Amino acid sequence: MDFFTFRNGVLHCEERSAAELAGAYGTPVYVYSQRTLCDHFDRFRAALAELDPLICFSIKSCQNVQICRLLRERGSGFDVVSGGELHRALLAGADPQRIVFAGVGKTEQELTEALDAGVGLLNIESESELDVLEALARDKGAQPNAALRVNPDVDPHTHEYTTTGKKQTKFGVDLDRAADVFRRHGPDAAVNLRGVHIHLGSPVYDVSAYAEALDRCLELITTLRSEGFAIDTIDVGGGFGAHYDGSESPPLTAYADVIVPRLRDAGLRVIFEPGRTIAANAGILLTRVLHVKKSGGRRFVIVDASMNELVRPALYGAYHFIWPVTAAGHEPQTRVADQPFKDLVPYDVVGPVCESGDFLAKQRALPPVQRGDLLAVFSAGAYAMVMASQYNSRPRPPEVLVDGATDRLIRRRETYEDLVAAEELSGT
Numbered sequence: 001m002d003f004f005t006f007r008n009g010v011l012h013c014e015e016r017s018a019a020e021l022a023g024a025y026g027t028p029v030y031v032y033s034q035r036t037l038c039d040h041f042d043r044f045r046a047a048l049a050e051l052d053p054l055i056c057f058s059i060k061s062c063q064n065v066q067i068c069r070l071l072r073e074r075g076s077g078f079d080v081v082s083g084g085e086l087h088r089a090l091l092a093g094a095d096p097q098r099i100v101f102a103g104v105g106k107t108e109q110e111l112t113e114a115l116d117a118g119v120g121l122l123n124i125e126s127e128s129e130l131d132v133l134e135a136l137a138r139d140k141g142a143q144p145n146a147a148l149r150v151n152p153d154v155d156p157h158t159h160e161y162t163t164t165g166k167k168q169t170k171f172g173v174d175l176d177r178a179a180d181v182f183r184r185h186g187p188d189a190a191v192n193l194r195g196v197h198i199h200l201g202s203p204v205y206d207v208s209a210y211a212e213a214l215d216r217c218l219e220l221i222t223t224l225r226s227e228g229f230a231i232d233t234i235d236v237g238g239g240f241g242a243h244y245d246g247s248e249s250p251p252l253t254a255y256a257d258v259i260v261p262r263l264r265d266a267g268l269r270v271i272f273e274p275g276r277t278i279a280a281n282a283g284i285l286l287t288r289v290l291h292v293k294k295s296g297g298r299r300f301v302i303v304d305a306s307m308n309e310l311v312r313p314a315l316y317g318a319y320h321f322i323w324p325v326t327a328a329g330h331e332p333q334t335r336v337a338d339q340p341f342k343d344l345v346p347y348d349v350v351g352p353v354c355e356s357g358d359f360l361a362k363q364r365a366l367p368p369v370q371r372g373d374l375l376a377v378f379s380a381g382a383y384a385m386v387m388a389s390q391y392n393s394r395p396r397p398p399e400v401l402v403d404g405a406t407d408r409l410i411r412r413r414e415t416y417e418d419l420v421a422a423e424e425l426s427g428t
Protein backbone atom coordinates (compact mmCIF):
# COMPACT_ATOMS: atom_id res chain seq x y z
CA MET A 1 0.00 0.00 0.00
CA ASP A 2 2.90 2.37 0.67
CA PHE A 3 6.54 2.66 1.64
CA PHE A 4 6.17 3.92 5.22
CA THR A 5 7.36 1.17 7.53
CA PHE A 6 8.71 0.73 11.06
CA ARG A 7 12.27 -0.59 11.14
CA ASN A 8 13.97 -1.34 14.42
CA GLY A 9 11.22 0.60 16.12
CA VAL A 10 11.58 3.77 14.03
CA LEU A 11 9.26 4.89 11.24
CA HIS A 12 10.95 5.16 7.86
CA CYS A 13 9.83 6.74 4.63
CA GLU A 14 11.47 4.44 2.10
CA GLU A 15 15.10 4.34 3.34
CA ARG A 16 14.98 7.56 5.37
CA SER A 17 14.29 7.70 9.08
CA ALA A 18 11.31 9.93 9.85
CA ALA A 19 13.01 11.01 13.09
CA GLU A 20 16.03 12.23 11.12
CA LEU A 21 13.84 14.03 8.60
CA ALA A 22 12.01 15.80 11.42
CA GLY A 23 15.39 16.75 12.89
CA ALA A 24 16.62 18.11 9.59
CA TYR A 25 13.51 20.00 8.47
CA GLY A 26 11.75 20.76 11.76
CA THR A 27 8.09 20.11 12.50
CA PRO A 28 5.37 20.16 11.41
CA VAL A 29 6.53 18.81 8.06
CA TYR A 30 4.92 16.86 5.22
CA VAL A 31 6.96 13.94 3.94
CA TYR A 32 6.09 12.20 0.66
CA SER A 33 7.34 8.91 -0.71
CA GLN A 34 8.24 9.10 -4.39
CA ARG A 35 8.17 5.32 -4.70
CA THR A 36 4.61 5.23 -3.36
CA LEU A 37 3.43 7.96 -5.75
CA CYS A 38 4.95 6.14 -8.73
CA ASP A 39 3.74 2.75 -7.60
CA HIS A 40 0.17 3.97 -7.15
CA PHE A 41 0.19 5.66 -10.54
CA ASP A 42 1.59 2.52 -12.22
CA ARG A 43 -0.97 0.29 -10.53
CA PHE A 44 -3.82 2.54 -11.57
CA ARG A 45 -2.61 2.55 -15.16
CA ALA A 46 -2.07 -1.20 -15.19
CA ALA A 47 -5.56 -1.92 -13.85
CA LEU A 48 -7.16 0.08 -16.67
CA ALA A 49 -4.60 -0.58 -19.41
CA GLU A 50 -7.08 -2.33 -21.67
CA LEU A 51 -8.84 1.00 -22.23
CA ASP A 52 -5.56 2.81 -22.98
CA PRO A 53 -6.94 5.76 -21.02
CA LEU A 54 -5.63 9.25 -20.44
CA ILE A 55 -4.96 9.44 -16.70
CA CYS A 56 -5.18 12.99 -15.45
CA PHE A 57 -3.89 13.30 -11.88
CA SER A 58 -6.25 15.53 -9.95
CA ILE A 59 -4.07 18.44 -8.86
CA LYS A 60 -6.46 19.51 -6.16
CA SER A 61 -5.50 16.48 -4.11
CA CYS A 62 -1.76 17.25 -3.95
CA GLN A 63 -0.52 20.23 -5.86
CA ASN A 64 3.20 20.59 -5.31
CA VAL A 65 4.81 21.29 -8.69
CA GLN A 66 7.58 18.74 -8.09
CA ILE A 67 5.05 16.02 -7.38
CA CYS A 68 3.10 17.00 -10.49
CA ARG A 69 6.35 16.94 -12.48
CA LEU A 70 7.15 13.46 -11.18
CA LEU A 71 3.73 12.16 -12.22
CA ARG A 72 3.94 13.92 -15.58
CA GLU A 73 7.23 12.14 -16.24
CA ARG A 74 5.47 8.91 -15.31
CA GLY A 75 2.88 9.55 -18.04
CA SER A 76 0.19 11.50 -16.25
CA GLY A 77 -1.96 14.30 -17.59
CA PHE A 78 -3.77 16.65 -15.18
CA ASP A 79 -7.25 17.45 -13.98
CA VAL A 80 -7.43 21.13 -12.99
CA VAL A 81 -10.24 23.23 -11.58
CA SER A 82 -8.85 26.75 -11.56
CA GLY A 83 -6.51 29.09 -13.37
CA GLY A 84 -4.05 28.53 -10.52
CA GLU A 85 -4.09 24.77 -10.98
CA LEU A 86 -3.67 25.23 -14.73
CA HIS A 87 -0.64 27.39 -13.98
CA ARG A 88 0.80 24.62 -11.80
CA ALA A 89 0.18 21.95 -14.44
CA LEU A 90 1.98 24.04 -17.06
CA LEU A 91 4.85 24.73 -14.63
CA ALA A 92 5.12 20.97 -14.18
CA GLY A 93 5.67 20.70 -17.93
CA ALA A 94 2.26 19.28 -18.81
CA ASP A 95 1.26 18.95 -22.44
CA PRO A 96 -1.86 21.19 -22.54
CA GLN A 97 -3.62 18.57 -24.65
CA ARG A 98 -3.35 16.26 -21.65
CA ILE A 99 -5.07 18.70 -19.30
CA VAL A 100 -8.79 18.56 -18.51
CA PHE A 101 -10.38 21.60 -16.88
CA ALA A 102 -13.47 21.12 -14.66
CA GLY A 103 -15.04 23.41 -12.07
CA VAL A 104 -18.55 24.65 -11.42
CA GLY A 105 -17.67 28.35 -11.49
CA LYS A 106 -14.96 29.09 -14.01
CA THR A 107 -14.52 32.80 -14.58
CA GLU A 108 -14.16 34.37 -18.02
CA GLN A 109 -10.53 34.92 -17.20
CA GLU A 110 -10.03 31.25 -16.39
CA LEU A 111 -11.85 30.14 -19.54
CA THR A 112 -9.68 32.52 -21.56
CA GLU A 113 -6.54 31.13 -19.92
CA ALA A 114 -7.71 27.62 -20.82
CA LEU A 115 -8.31 28.64 -24.44
CA ASP A 116 -4.96 30.40 -24.66
CA ALA A 117 -3.16 27.39 -23.21
CA GLY A 118 -5.02 25.04 -25.55
CA VAL A 119 -6.22 22.62 -22.89
CA GLY A 120 -7.38 19.26 -24.22
CA LEU A 121 -10.85 19.20 -22.70
CA LEU A 122 -13.06 21.68 -20.90
CA ASN A 123 -15.59 20.00 -18.67
CA ILE A 124 -18.66 22.22 -18.79
CA GLU A 125 -20.91 22.36 -15.76
CA SER A 126 -23.89 24.50 -16.89
CA GLU A 127 -25.69 25.94 -19.92
CA SER A 128 -24.57 29.40 -18.82
CA GLU A 129 -20.94 28.35 -18.80
CA LEU A 130 -21.30 26.80 -22.25
CA ASP A 131 -22.73 30.09 -23.59
CA VAL A 132 -19.82 32.07 -22.14
CA LEU A 133 -17.24 29.63 -23.52
CA GLU A 134 -18.96 29.70 -26.91
CA ALA A 135 -18.77 33.51 -27.04
CA LEU A 136 -15.12 33.56 -25.95
CA ALA A 137 -14.19 30.84 -28.46
CA ARG A 138 -15.91 32.70 -31.32
CA ASP A 139 -14.08 35.92 -30.41
CA LYS A 140 -10.76 34.11 -30.50
CA GLY A 141 -11.54 31.90 -33.48
CA ALA A 142 -10.76 28.93 -31.24
CA GLN A 143 -12.44 25.50 -31.42
CA PRO A 144 -12.01 24.01 -27.93
CA ASN A 145 -13.00 20.46 -27.13
CA ALA A 146 -15.53 20.14 -24.35
CA ALA A 147 -17.47 17.54 -22.42
CA LEU A 148 -20.67 18.10 -20.54
CA ARG A 149 -20.45 17.19 -16.87
CA VAL A 150 -23.64 15.38 -16.10
CA ASN A 151 -25.08 14.65 -12.71
CA PRO A 152 -26.12 10.98 -12.95
CA ASP A 153 -27.93 11.06 -9.61
CA VAL A 154 -26.02 8.16 -8.13
CA ASP A 155 -25.28 7.94 -4.44
CA PRO A 156 -21.59 7.09 -3.90
CA HIS A 157 -22.23 6.56 -0.15
CA THR A 158 -19.55 8.93 1.03
CA HIS A 159 -19.46 12.11 3.15
CA GLU A 160 -22.21 14.60 2.34
CA TYR A 161 -19.60 17.31 1.67
CA THR A 162 -17.79 15.21 -0.92
CA THR A 163 -20.84 13.73 -2.64
CA THR A 164 -20.95 15.36 -6.06
CA GLY A 165 -22.91 13.15 -8.45
CA LYS A 166 -26.26 13.10 -6.71
CA LYS A 167 -29.24 15.29 -7.49
CA GLN A 168 -29.33 18.58 -5.61
CA THR A 169 -25.58 19.01 -5.57
CA LYS A 170 -24.19 22.02 -7.41
CA PHE A 171 -22.13 20.02 -9.92
CA GLY A 172 -22.88 19.39 -13.58
CA VAL A 173 -26.22 19.25 -15.40
CA ASP A 174 -29.00 16.84 -14.42
CA LEU A 175 -28.87 13.75 -16.61
CA ASP A 176 -32.45 14.24 -17.81
CA ARG A 177 -31.57 17.72 -19.12
CA ALA A 178 -28.24 16.75 -20.66
CA ALA A 179 -29.50 15.74 -24.12
CA ASP A 180 -31.30 19.07 -24.41
CA VAL A 181 -28.06 20.93 -23.68
CA PHE A 182 -26.45 19.17 -26.65
CA ARG A 183 -29.52 19.83 -28.85
CA ARG A 184 -29.66 23.50 -27.94
CA HIS A 185 -25.92 23.85 -28.49
CA GLY A 186 -26.08 22.07 -31.86
CA PRO A 187 -23.36 20.11 -33.61
CA ASP A 188 -21.78 23.05 -35.49
CA ALA A 189 -21.09 25.52 -32.71
CA ALA A 190 -17.66 27.01 -31.95
CA VAL A 191 -17.24 24.70 -28.97
CA ASN A 192 -16.77 21.08 -30.00
CA LEU A 193 -19.01 19.41 -27.40
CA ARG A 194 -17.92 15.84 -27.86
CA GLY A 195 -17.94 14.12 -24.51
CA VAL A 196 -19.61 13.32 -21.23
CA HIS A 197 -17.97 13.84 -17.84
CA ILE A 198 -18.90 12.53 -14.41
CA HIS A 199 -17.38 12.72 -10.97
CA LEU A 200 -19.46 10.97 -8.36
CA GLY A 201 -17.75 12.04 -5.16
CA SER A 202 -14.83 10.96 -3.07
CA PRO A 203 -13.74 8.68 -1.54
CA VAL A 204 -15.94 6.04 -3.17
CA TYR A 205 -15.67 2.49 -1.82
CA ASP A 206 -18.73 1.05 -3.52
CA VAL A 207 -17.78 0.34 -7.13
CA SER A 208 -21.39 -0.34 -8.07
CA ALA A 209 -21.87 3.46 -8.05
CA TYR A 210 -19.56 3.65 -11.08
CA ALA A 211 -21.46 0.85 -12.83
CA GLU A 212 -24.77 2.62 -12.32
CA ALA A 213 -23.44 6.00 -13.42
CA LEU A 214 -21.69 4.62 -16.50
CA ASP A 215 -24.79 2.73 -17.62
CA ARG A 216 -26.75 5.98 -17.44
CA CYS A 217 -24.05 7.88 -19.35
CA LEU A 218 -23.83 5.21 -22.04
CA GLU A 219 -27.57 5.40 -22.53
CA LEU A 220 -27.27 9.17 -22.96
CA ILE A 221 -24.41 8.72 -25.43
CA THR A 222 -26.47 6.22 -27.47
CA THR A 223 -29.33 8.73 -27.66
CA LEU A 224 -27.00 11.55 -28.66
CA ARG A 225 -25.26 9.47 -31.30
CA SER A 226 -28.61 8.41 -32.76
CA GLU A 227 -29.35 12.11 -33.22
CA GLY A 228 -26.09 12.68 -35.06
CA PHE A 229 -23.86 14.01 -32.29
CA ALA A 230 -20.29 12.72 -32.61
CA ILE A 231 -19.58 11.74 -29.00
CA ASP A 232 -16.11 10.26 -28.71
CA THR A 233 -14.99 10.96 -25.13
CA ILE A 234 -16.00 9.87 -21.65
CA ASP A 235 -14.33 11.27 -18.55
CA VAL A 236 -15.05 9.01 -15.58
CA GLY A 237 -13.70 11.55 -13.05
CA GLY A 238 -11.88 10.49 -9.91
CA GLY A 239 -12.97 9.55 -6.44
CA PHE A 240 -11.96 5.91 -6.12
CA GLY A 241 -10.98 5.30 -2.51
CA ALA A 242 -7.71 5.06 -0.66
CA HIS A 243 -6.80 3.04 2.43
CA TYR A 244 -6.99 5.18 5.52
CA ASP A 245 -7.09 2.29 7.97
CA GLY A 246 -5.53 -0.18 5.58
CA SER A 247 -8.61 -2.12 4.66
CA GLU A 248 -11.56 -0.12 3.46
CA SER A 249 -10.84 0.34 -0.23
CA PRO A 250 -11.62 -2.48 -2.64
CA PRO A 251 -8.74 -3.44 -4.94
CA LEU A 252 -8.27 -1.52 -8.17
CA THR A 253 -9.25 -4.67 -10.02
CA ALA A 254 -12.77 -4.31 -8.57
CA TYR A 255 -12.91 -0.76 -9.96
CA ALA A 256 -11.59 -1.92 -13.32
CA ASP A 257 -13.99 -4.86 -13.39
CA VAL A 258 -17.03 -2.59 -13.48
CA ILE A 259 -15.54 -0.01 -15.83
CA VAL A 260 -13.53 -1.90 -18.45
CA PRO A 261 -16.31 -4.20 -19.74
CA ARG A 262 -18.65 -1.24 -20.10
CA LEU A 263 -16.22 0.94 -22.03
CA ARG A 264 -14.14 -1.64 -23.91
CA ASP A 265 -16.18 -1.49 -27.12
CA ALA A 266 -17.88 1.85 -26.64
CA GLY A 267 -15.78 3.67 -29.23
CA LEU A 268 -14.82 6.29 -26.67
CA ARG A 269 -11.56 7.85 -25.56
CA VAL A 270 -11.53 7.28 -21.80
CA ILE A 271 -10.21 9.74 -19.22
CA PHE A 272 -9.73 9.18 -15.48
CA GLU A 273 -9.03 11.84 -12.86
CA PRO A 274 -7.63 10.04 -9.80
CA GLY A 275 -6.23 12.09 -6.95
CA ARG A 276 -6.59 10.44 -3.58
CA THR A 277 -5.93 6.91 -4.89
CA ILE A 278 -2.48 8.02 -5.94
CA ALA A 279 -1.53 10.59 -3.31
CA ALA A 280 -3.33 9.90 -0.02
CA ASN A 281 -1.04 7.15 1.23
CA ALA A 282 2.05 8.70 -0.30
CA GLY A 283 2.34 11.36 2.40
CA ILE A 284 2.60 11.68 6.17
CA LEU A 285 2.58 14.67 8.46
CA LEU A 286 5.25 14.68 11.18
CA THR A 287 4.43 16.67 14.27
CA ARG A 288 6.08 17.13 17.66
CA VAL A 289 4.37 16.95 21.03
CA LEU A 290 4.44 20.35 22.72
CA HIS A 291 2.58 19.49 25.90
CA VAL A 292 0.58 16.72 27.50
CA LYS A 293 -2.14 17.74 29.92
CA LYS A 294 -5.29 16.54 31.65
CA SER A 295 -8.46 18.56 31.52
CA GLY A 296 -12.05 17.66 32.36
CA GLY A 297 -11.11 14.03 32.83
CA ARG A 298 -9.47 13.78 29.38
CA ARG A 299 -5.85 13.60 28.40
CA PHE A 300 -4.76 15.99 25.70
CA VAL A 301 -1.66 15.70 23.55
CA ILE A 302 -0.99 19.17 22.18
CA VAL A 303 1.11 18.94 19.03
CA ASP A 304 2.65 21.54 16.75
CA ALA A 305 0.43 20.59 13.81
CA SER A 306 -3.16 21.71 13.75
CA MET A 307 -6.31 21.96 11.67
CA ASN A 308 -4.31 24.52 9.67
CA GLU A 309 -2.00 21.82 8.38
CA LEU A 310 -4.58 19.03 8.22
CA VAL A 311 -8.22 20.08 8.26
CA ARG A 312 -9.78 16.75 7.27
CA PRO A 313 -10.58 15.56 10.83
CA ALA A 314 -12.24 18.89 11.63
CA LEU A 315 -13.98 19.26 8.27
CA TYR A 316 -15.17 15.72 7.58
CA GLY A 317 -14.57 13.87 10.84
CA ALA A 318 -11.93 12.03 8.81
CA TYR A 319 -9.86 9.28 10.38
CA HIS A 320 -6.05 9.38 10.14
CA PHE A 321 -3.90 6.78 11.83
CA ILE A 322 -1.49 8.46 14.27
CA TRP A 323 1.46 6.79 15.93
CA PRO A 324 4.76 7.72 17.58
CA VAL A 325 7.68 7.80 15.14
CA THR A 326 9.87 6.02 17.67
CA ALA A 327 7.86 3.04 18.81
CA ALA A 328 10.16 0.26 19.99
CA GLY A 329 7.96 -2.44 21.46
CA HIS A 330 4.88 -0.83 19.95
CA GLU A 331 5.43 -1.27 16.21
CA PRO A 332 1.95 -1.27 14.71
CA GLN A 333 1.17 -3.97 12.15
CA THR A 334 -1.93 -2.21 10.82
CA ARG A 335 -3.30 1.34 10.59
CA VAL A 336 -6.46 0.74 12.54
CA ALA A 337 -7.17 2.83 15.63
CA ASP A 338 -7.65 -0.25 17.78
CA GLN A 339 -4.08 -1.51 18.38
CA PRO A 340 -3.34 -4.71 20.32
CA PHE A 341 -1.03 -3.28 23.02
CA LYS A 342 -1.91 -3.44 26.72
CA ASP A 343 -0.51 -0.14 27.97
CA LEU A 344 -2.17 2.33 25.60
CA VAL A 345 -3.64 5.59 26.85
CA PRO A 346 -6.62 7.38 25.30
CA TYR A 347 -5.68 10.88 24.15
CA ASP A 348 -7.25 13.72 22.25
CA VAL A 349 -4.54 14.79 19.80
CA VAL A 350 -5.05 18.51 19.30
CA GLY A 351 -3.28 21.48 17.78
CA PRO A 352 -2.43 24.95 19.08
CA VAL A 353 -5.11 26.80 17.06
CA CYS A 354 -7.80 28.68 18.95
CA GLU A 355 -10.74 26.49 17.93
CA SER A 356 -12.24 23.51 19.75
CA GLY A 357 -12.55 21.95 16.30
CA ASP A 358 -8.77 21.93 16.07
CA PHE A 359 -8.10 18.24 16.56
CA LEU A 360 -6.36 15.47 14.66
CA ALA A 361 -7.90 12.60 16.62
CA LYS A 362 -10.19 12.17 19.60
CA GLN A 363 -9.95 9.49 22.27
CA ARG A 364 -7.21 7.74 20.35
CA ALA A 365 -5.35 4.99 22.19
CA LEU A 366 -1.59 5.62 21.89
CA PRO A 367 1.51 4.46 23.71
CA PRO A 368 2.20 6.86 26.61
CA VAL A 369 3.34 10.13 25.04
CA GLN A 370 5.48 12.91 26.48
CA ARG A 371 6.63 16.38 25.58
CA GLY A 372 9.15 16.29 22.73
CA ASP A 373 7.93 13.01 21.20
CA LEU A 374 7.37 12.87 17.48
CA LEU A 375 4.08 11.64 16.04
CA ALA A 376 3.31 10.65 12.46
CA VAL A 377 -0.10 11.30 10.95
CA PHE A 378 -0.61 8.81 8.13
CA SER A 379 -2.49 8.98 4.82
CA ALA A 380 -1.83 12.70 4.66
CA GLY A 381 -0.75 12.98 1.03
CA ALA A 382 -4.12 14.08 -0.39
CA TYR A 383 -6.42 16.94 0.61
CA ALA A 384 -3.94 17.80 3.33
CA MET A 385 -1.20 20.32 2.50
CA VAL A 386 -3.41 21.65 -0.34
CA MET A 387 -5.94 22.82 2.23
CA ALA A 388 -3.38 24.25 4.66
CA SER A 389 -4.06 27.76 5.90
CA GLN A 390 -2.24 30.42 7.84
CA TYR A 391 -4.96 30.88 10.47
CA ASN A 392 -3.64 32.36 13.73
CA SER A 393 -0.76 33.64 11.55
CA ARG A 394 0.95 30.29 11.52
CA PRO A 395 3.35 29.85 8.58
CA ARG A 396 2.54 26.80 6.44
CA PRO A 397 4.85 23.78 6.80
CA PRO A 398 7.49 22.55 4.36
CA GLU A 399 7.14 19.57 2.05
CA VAL A 400 9.89 16.98 1.59
CA LEU A 401 10.08 14.33 -1.13
CA VAL A 402 11.94 11.12 -0.33
CA ASP A 403 13.33 8.89 -3.04
CA GLY A 404 15.03 5.82 -1.62
CA ALA A 405 17.79 7.04 0.68
CA THR A 406 17.66 10.66 -0.50
CA ASP A 407 15.37 13.48 0.44
CA ARG A 408 14.81 16.96 -0.91
CA LEU A 409 12.85 20.01 0.10
CA ILE A 410 10.11 20.65 -2.47
CA ARG A 411 8.48 23.51 -0.61
CA ARG A 412 10.20 25.50 2.10
CA ARG A 413 8.64 26.40 5.42
CA GLU A 414 6.89 29.75 5.20
CA THR A 415 8.27 32.67 7.18
CA TYR A 416 6.64 35.53 9.05
CA GLU A 417 7.50 37.67 6.00
CA ASP A 418 5.46 35.28 3.83
CA LEU A 419 2.50 35.83 6.15
CA VAL A 420 2.37 39.52 5.28
CA ALA A 421 3.88 39.41 1.79
CA ALA A 422 0.65 40.38 0.01
CA GLU A 423 -0.35 43.05 2.52
CA GLU A 424 0.24 46.80 2.34
CA LEU A 425 2.63 47.34 5.24
CA SER A 426 3.42 51.05 5.08
CA GLY A 427 1.60 53.50 7.38
CA THR A 428 -1.36 55.58 6.15
Ligand SMILES: Cc1ncc(COP(=O)(O)O)c(C=O)c1O
Binding pocket: 058, 060, 061, 079, 102, 103, 199, 201, 202, 203, 237, 238, 239, 240, 273, 274, 275, 276, 277, 382
Ligand atom coordinates in the same frame (compact mmCIF):
# COMPACT_ATOMS: atom_id res chain seq x y z
C1 LIG B 1 -13.98 16.78 -10.98
C2 LIG B 1 -13.10 16.03 -10.06
N1 LIG B 1 -12.27 15.13 -10.57
C3 LIG B 1 -11.42 14.41 -9.80
C4 LIG B 1 -11.41 14.60 -8.42
C5 LIG B 1 -10.42 13.79 -7.62
O1 LIG B 1 -11.03 13.02 -6.66
P1 LIG B 1 -10.15 11.98 -5.84
O2 LIG B 1 -9.00 12.72 -5.29
O3 LIG B 1 -11.02 11.48 -4.77
O4 LIG B 1 -9.75 10.91 -6.79
C6 LIG B 1 -12.28 15.53 -7.84
C7 LIG B 1 -12.28 15.72 -6.39
O5 LIG B 1 -13.04 16.42 -5.81
C8 LIG B 1 -13.15 16.27 -8.68
O6 LIG B 1 -13.97 17.18 -8.17
